[in-house]
Amino acid sequence: MAFDERSEVAWPSIPAMVRDNGRRFGAAAAVVDGDHRVSSAELVGRVSEAARALMASGVEPGDRVAVWAPNSLEWIVAALGVTSAGGVLVPVNTRFKGPEAAYILGRSRAKAVFTVRGFLDTDYPALLAESGVDLPALAHTIVIDGPAGDAPGEVAWADFLARAGVVTEADLDARVAAIGPGDPSDVVFTSGTTGAPKGVVMAHGQALRAYLDWCDFAQLREGDRYLIVNPFFHIFGYKAGCLASLMRGATIYPLAVFDVPAVLDLVQREGITVLPGAPTIYQSILDFPDRDAYDLSTLRLAVTGAADIPVELIRRVAEELPFEVIRTGYGLTEAGTVTGSRADDDFAHIATTVGVAWPGFDVRCVDTDNREVPTGEPGEVCVRGETVMRGYLDDPEATADAFDAEGYLHTGDLGVFDADGYLRIVGRIKDMFIVGGFNAYPAEIENLLLGHPRVAQAAVIGIPDARLGEVGMAFLVLHDGPRVTEAEIVEWSREQMANFKVPRRVVFIDALPINATGKVVKDDLRARALAEEAD
Numbered sequence: 001m002a003f004d005e006r007s008e009v010a011w012p013s014i015p016a017m018v019r020d021n022g023r024r025f026g027a028a029a030a031v032v033d034g035d036h037r038v039s040s041a042e043l044v045g046r047v048s049e050a051a052r053a054l055m056a057s058g059v060e061p062g063d064r065v066a067v068w069a070p071n072s073l074e075w076i077v078a079a080l081g082v083t084s085a086g087g088v089l090v091p092v093n094t095r096f097k098g099p100e101a102a103y104i105l106g107r108s109r110a111k112a113v114f115t116v117r118g119f120l121d122t123d124y125p126a127l128l129a130e131s132g133v134d135l136p137a138l139a140h141t142i143v144i145d146g147p148a149g150d151a152p153g154e155v156a157w158a159d160f161l162a163r164a165g166v167v168t169e170a171d172l173d174a175r176v177a178a179i180g181p182g183d184p185s186d187v188v189f190t191s192g193t194t195g196a197p198k199g200v201v202m203a204h205g206q207a208l209r210a211y212l213d214w215c216d217f218a219q220l221r222e223g224d225r226y227l228i229v230n231p232f233f234h235i236f237g238y239k240a241g242c243l244a245s246l247m248r249g250a251t252i253y254p255l256a257v258f259d260v261p262a263v264l265d266l267v268q269r270e271g272i273t274v275l276p277g278a279p280t281i282y283q284s285i286l287d288f289p290d291r292d293a294y295d296l297s298t299l300r301l302a303v304t305g306a307a308d309i310p311v312e313l314i315r316r317v318a319e320e321l322p323f324e325v326i327r328t329g330y331g332l333t334e335a336g337t338v339t340g341s342r343a344d345d346d347f348a349h350i351a352t353t354v355g356v357a358w359p360g361f362d363v364r365c366v367d368t369d370n371r372e373v374p375t376g377e378p379g380e381v382c383v384r385g386e387t388v389m390r391g392y393l394d395d396p397e398a399t400a401d402a403f404d405a406e407g408y409l410h411t412g413d414l415g416v417f418d419a420d421g422y423l424r425i426v427g428r429i430k431d432m433f434i435v436g437g438f439n440a441y442p443a444e445i446e447n448l449l450l451g452h453p454r455v456a457q458a459a460v461i462g463i464p465d466a467r468l469g470e471v472g473m474a475f476l477v478l479h480d481g482p483r484v485t486e487a488e489i490v491e492w493s494r495e496q497m498a499n500f501k502v503p504r505r506v507v508f509i510d511a512l513p514i515n516a517t518g519k520v521v522k523d524d525l526r527a528r529a530l531a532e533e534a535d
Contacts, residue, residue, distance in 0.1 A: 006359055007212050013179040013204040014243065015051075015084035019044055021246045025222075029251045032225075032270065033073035040249075043077070050081025052164035052172050057140050059111055061086030061178065064187060066105055066113040068092035068124055071232045071254035074144040074157065076242055078114040079232070083204075086175050087111075089186040090199075091233035094119065095515070098131030104189055108199060108393065109137040117146025119256070125149055181205025187393050188235060188333050199393030200333045208247070210336035210387035211239045213358060215248050217340050218276075218303050219325050222249035225298075226274040227266055229255045229281060235333055240276065240303075250274065260284050264294040276303035279310075282317050283456070296322055303327045310450045311351040318347065330354035330381075330425060334389040334402070334409055338363060339423050352447065353422040361385035362408070363423065365415050370404055378426055378441065381415040382408035414441060431522060433462025433470040435500040442522075445472060448497050454484045459512050459520045460503060463529050474503035475525055477512060507532075 011017040021030065022044030030040040038046065059065060065082040067089065069075050082089045090108045092101050101124075105113060115124040125141055129151060141154040148156040185204040189197035218240075220226070226245050230237035232254070245252045253266060258281065266272055275281075282304065285291060302323040309328065318326060328350050329340035341355040349355075357363040364372050365379030373379035388409050391399035402409055414432060416424045426441035433440050442460040449458040457477035462470040478484065486506040493502040513524040 005216065007216055009205070009208045009212055011208060012181050013083070013176070013183070014185055014207060015047075015080065015176045015179060017208060017243075018047055018080050018084070018246055019176070021249065025249045028223075028249065030246065031073050031076060031252045031254070033254050036073050038073060043080075046077045047080040047084055048169065048172055049161055049164045050077050051084035051175070052167035052169075053161050054081055054085040054087060054112070055167045055171065055175065056163040056165075057112065057160070059085050059087050061175070062088060062184070063111045064088045064090050064108045066090040066092050066108065066110040067233070068094065068096070068101055068113055068115040069144055070094050070116065070119050070256035071228060071237065072145070072256060073254065075114075075232050075254070076252065078142070078144060079238065079242075083179075083185055084172065084176055086179055086183075088184045091186070091188060091238060093189075093233050093515075094231065098127035098129075099133065102128060102131040102133035102135060104197065104199075105135050105138055106133060107189075107197075108187055110135075111137055112140035112142060113138060114142045114144050117143055119145070125151065125154060179204060181208075184390070186238075188233075190333055198395060198398055201390045201393050202387075203390060206336075206387045206390075207239060207243060209360070211244045212247055213360070213387075214240050214337055215244050217329070217337070217358070218244075218274075218301060218327055220244055220248045220250055220274065220301065224248070224250035224273045224301070225253060225270055226250045227253045227255060227263065227270075227272045229258050229263065229275070229277050235331070235336065236276070239336070258284075260288045261290075264288070264291065264296065267299060268295045271298040273298050273300040275299055275301070279304050279306050279313060280457075282321070283313060286313075286316050286320060299323050301325045301327075303329070305329050305331070305354060309351040310447075311347050314347045314351040326350060328354060330413075330423060332411055332413075334411070335361075335383050335385065336387045338383050338385075349422060353418070353424045355423065356421045357423070358385075360387065364408070365417060365423075375417055375419055378414050378416050378439070380429060381411045381413045381423070381425070383411060384408045414443075431461070433472070435462075435465075435471055436468040438498075438500040440470075440472060440501055442472075445474070445497065445501050445503070448501070449474060449476065449489075449493070449503075451496060452489065452492055454478050454481055455489075457512055459522065459525055461522055461525050461529060463505065463533075465504070468500075471505075472501065472503040473505040473507070473525075473529055475507050475509050475512060475528075477510065478508060 022041045025040035027039050030043040031038045065087045079089050092104050117123050142160045144157045148154045187199040189199050228241040232238045299322050305328045329337050331337035339355045341350050362384040384407050414426045427443040431442045445460045446458040456479045459475045460472050463473045465471040489506045513521045
């Protein structure tokens with residue numbers, strides 16, 4: 001097990017948990033966003049006001065309401081207001097352009113959207129209008145930061161909140177009391193790195209169970225000061241961030257844009273104790289030339305996860321930063337966190353595996369005939385447990401395709417279990433390529449490439465080859481240092497890995513294309529490879 005005891009879920013719903021947070025922690029800070037410091041009791045009041053304003057705007061239980069905005073206090077208030085009104089939260093990626101956001105709003109039939117003007121010089125309502133997509137269900141566009149425009153249904157945040165007066169607290173209490181563990185709480189759309197995003201439907205009880213487990217796993221505790229750099233539109237930011245903090249009585253520090261000096265200043269000024277993030281977050285902090293000018297001594301808990309974390313990075317995090325607890329794990333939108341490291345894991349286990357199966361989950365790796373593969377052999381990771389999604393929104397065919405007859409969700413990830421039950425992710429099924437009859441797994445090759453002293457980041461894809469069928473093509477981001485050539489990387493690779501794994505082509509790039517959750521968008525790399533071939 002990743003942790004010894006599971007806390008009992010004490011609440012029937014997310015809004016019940018939020019109200020309990022207000023009762024338990026009262027005057028303690030719940031959210032600190034710039035100059036705004038909001039206590040737990042005050043947060044309950046703000047959430048109630050937003051929920052009553054939604055009810056006054058015609059939002060009924062089960063209606064979907066989107067939030068398309070960066071991390072902020074208002075995002076938290078809006079999202080929790082949605083769930084308190086009985087609505088279903090639909091977070092929208094802030095990197096999306098108009099047509100992409102319109103697809104999510106249309107697919108979810110969102111009745112309202114909370115959004116902003118001016119974030120990174122972007123007018124989100126204008127992007128939506130320019131998409132030209134008809135959204136007949138969308139009745140309200142609530143601008144939580146910036147002025148409201150003249151479009152029908154568009155309203156500024158303060159004017160929206162003013163609607164709350166026509167709905168009584170008793171009416172809201174009744175709405176909250178009617179929400180049970182089995183009612184849907186949110187629809188989070190998959191990242192859409194391949195194909196159209198699908199909406200993952202989760203229930204209140206599932207979210208509370210999954211992220212109370214996360215609190216136990218991460219050792220999050222009352223009084224922690226949690227800097228959330230992960231975007232709220234992703235489960236790592238909203239659920240493992242906001243919900244986990246509220247369950248445990250930690251203070252939330254939202255960060256809209258990751259910037260190393262801003263992060264280090266906040267850590268020093270506010271005594272931040274919890275800083276989860278993608279491996280690149282820690283790499284950026286470690287490589288920041290003025291890091292020693294900041295007092296980072298309060299940092300206690302780091303949580304990360306990826307298939308290709310260099311062991312050296314975990315060693316540096318442990319030795320050069322003051323973290324007492326370092327955790328890694330594996331999860332997905334459709335299930336939450338599924339595996340995690342043990343408390344006494346060494347650098348190698350934290351970096352090269354995603355830990356062991358969590359309580360409440362059955363995890364196995366299977367072949368193409370859905371038979372469990374032997375220890376040490378790669379297979380598709382399949383998971384079954386109480387926090388696995390109910391299904392994809394309004395898509396029974398995709399839902400049926402995702403599950404097998406025994407109720408296991410097929411993740412599309414390739415993994416290998418070792419004899420001690422540790423899972424290693426070696427890639428995606430769609431990313432695997434076959435070199436002269438041998439299966440090549442990109443994540444494994446990428447991890448080997450990261451052993452080169454000049455390689456900072458690596459992404460590998462398969463490309464056609466007349467003789468071998470497919471061969472590897474590596475896209476590399478380099479550390480500063482002496483010049484290195486493609487031929488030198490290939491020759492080094494021949495000394496480090498089996499010949500079929502050696503990339504036949506190497507391309508040096510300034511940055512890998514990633515989506516907002518930190519995943520490399522390999523379809524972009526494939527398109528680049530095709531373009532280079534055409535040239």
